[in-house]
Amino acid sequence: MATDPAQLPSLPSLPPLPAFPADFLWGVSTSAHQIEGAAELRGRSVWDDFADEPDRIKDGSTAAVACDHYHRYPEDVALLADLGVDAYRFSVSWPRVVSPGGLDFYDRLVDALCAAGVRPVPTLFHWDLPAGLDWLDRDTAARFAAYAERVAARLGDRVGTWITLNEPAEHTLLGHALGVHAPGRRLLFDALPAAHHQLLAHGLAVRALRAAGADAVGIANSHGPTWPASDDPADRAAADLYDTLLNRLFAEPLLLGRYPEGFAELMPGDVAADLAVIAEPLDWYGVNYYAPTLVGAPEGTETESGGVALPAELPFSLRRIEGRPETDFGWPVVPEGLTELLTSFAARYGDRLPPVMITENGCSYEGLADQDRIAYLDGHLRALHDALAAGVDVRGYFVWSLLDNFEWAEGYARRFGLVHVDYATQARTPKASYAWYRAALRAQRA
Ligand code: BGC
Numbered sequence: 001m002a003t004d005p006a007q008l009p010s011l012p013s014l015p016p017l018p019a020f021p022a023d024f025l026w027g028v029s030t031s032a033h034q035i036e037g038a039a040e041l042r043g044r045s046v047w048d049d050f051a052d053e054p055d056r057i058k059d060g061s062t063a064a065v066a067c068d069h070y071h072r073y074p075e076d077v078a079l080l081a082d083l084g085v086d087a088y089r090f091s092v093s094w095p096r097v098v099s100p101g102g103l104d105f106y107d108r109l110v111d112a113l114c115a116a117g118v119r120p121v122p123t124l125f126h127w128d129l130p131a132g133l134d135w136l137d138r139d140t141a142a143r144f145a146a147y148a149e150r151v152a153a154r155l156g157d158r159v160g161t162w163i164t165l166n167e168p169a170e171h172t173l174l175g176h177a178l179g180v181h182a183p184g185r186r187l188l189f190d191a192l193p194a195a196h197h198q199l200l201a202h203g204l205a206v207r208a209l210r211a212a213g214a215d216a217v218g219i220a221n222s223h224g225p226t227w228p229a230s231d232d233p234a235d236r237a238a239a240d241l242y243d244t245l246l247n248r249l250f251a252e253p254l255l256l257g258r259y260p261e262g263f264a265e266l267m268p269g270d271v272a273a274d275l276a277v278i279a280e281p282l283d284w285y286g287v288n289y290y291a292p293t294l295v296g297a298p299e300g301t302e303t304e305s306g307g308v309a310l311p312a313e314l315p316f317s318l319r320r321i322e323g324r325p326e327t328d329f330g331w332p333v334v335p336e337g338l339t340e341l342l343t344s345f346a347a348r349y350g351d352r353l354p355p356v357m358i359t360e361n362g363c364s365y366e367g368l369a370d371q372d373r374i375a376y377l378d379g380h381l382r383a384l385h386d387a388l389a390a391g392v393d394v395r396g397y398f399v400w401s402l403l404d405n406f407e408w409a410e411g412y413a414r415r416f417g418l419v420h421v422d423y424a425t426q427a428r429t430p431k432a433s434y435a436w437y438r439a440a441l442r443a444q445r446a
Helices: 046-052 069-083 102-115 139-155 168-177 188-211 233-248 251-256 271-278 336-352 371-389 432-445
Strands: 025-029 087-091 119-125 161-166 216-222 226-228 285-288 293-296 303-305 308-310 317-319 356-360 394-400 419-422 427-430
Touching: 025 119, 025 356, 025 432, 069 102, 069 427, 069 432, 087 161, 087 394, 102 119, 102 139, 119 139, 119 188, 139 188, 161 168, 161 188, 168 188, 168 216, 168 233, 188 216, 188 251, 188 271, 216 251, 216 356, 226 233, 233 251, 233 293, 251 271, 251 285, 251 336, 285 336, 303 317, 336 356, 336 371, 371 394, 371 432
Parallel strands: 025 087, 025 394, 087 119, 119 161, 161 216, 216 285, 226 293, 285 356, 356 394
Antiparallel strands: 293 317, 303 308, 419 427
């Protein structure tokens, strides 16, 4: 493990970051399916089934081994300690927890984190649903709450900060509406029941976690500014609809106890009763931010955005944001989009918005001397500071991701890590961005 700064590529000289509050929580994020491997020691998930289908994963890979974090977690916890983060966001694999000895792994991981002085922040669902379960079934919500209760009973003596779900919007859109993620359904707007059942699962899990003594329960939702492609009313209407899907459909049931106009009618079950559960107050609200989206009226043809093909029949089309640097994924780099998102969110939800944490932010670039990643993170932290200065109550920031990992349908082609992983040898090598983040955290505490 080469963590001696002398062995790292030279650091660029950037002006120091502005000072964040002394109690600001600095962290990094990962998820179980993307790093753990040891697939033979857990039950199958919908992602195992999906990866076994031809042409689902771009490089034909699976997450069976991934970063072998299951066996190498002591080395990875040492990397976290050396990095100097306050907190580590990881996810618990539901298919592992229901397998014999599965919870023992998280017990060991949490012990190792506590011994290293790093606060464990588990996410209970990061897309790896046990095979055989289905978010279109209402019953999955109750099963999720029972699973949450079981994990909390085992880890709750050392874990106080919890995340129920990761990005139910992306899981609904990519997994159930467009079919580019597991479980591979292409239901378009008929996917909405999967959204409702995830939200219900969240609300039931909040209750279960609170009953188990949790003191800081949140959720990690994906959000970003939605810009109309032009002032044309058709482009504006399309952008409004996209904004509703990304920034309101999941936030409003959680924060306001209601769906945006026109959506409650599309949801299954006793929606009013469910909303009372879904709106269980949160201690904090997690935002995953990567980039804004430029949206126009439908163009009558399939469009492509960030590697995802969008069918012609959708009531919007996604356009390229010109004139911006792009990550290796083709995502535009727009740091001030984070300020815009947070200030508009605070204005929209007012005192219904609890303290915010940025639960993911990062980018995919090749190479160890990853100056582009440093520029991305530096720019986004300055933009985040601008949001704080504008009065938004943000309490923490987590980089996605600690390690290069299995990037879902992209396989291993995208590298989001502060630490490079050689998948042939499993050697971990910190990148320049790791040294930069470490130095930035030290400077904050100096
Ligand atoms: C997900 C991560 C993913 C990252 C980069 C987020 O949507 O939560 O699992 O790796 O984006 O695509």
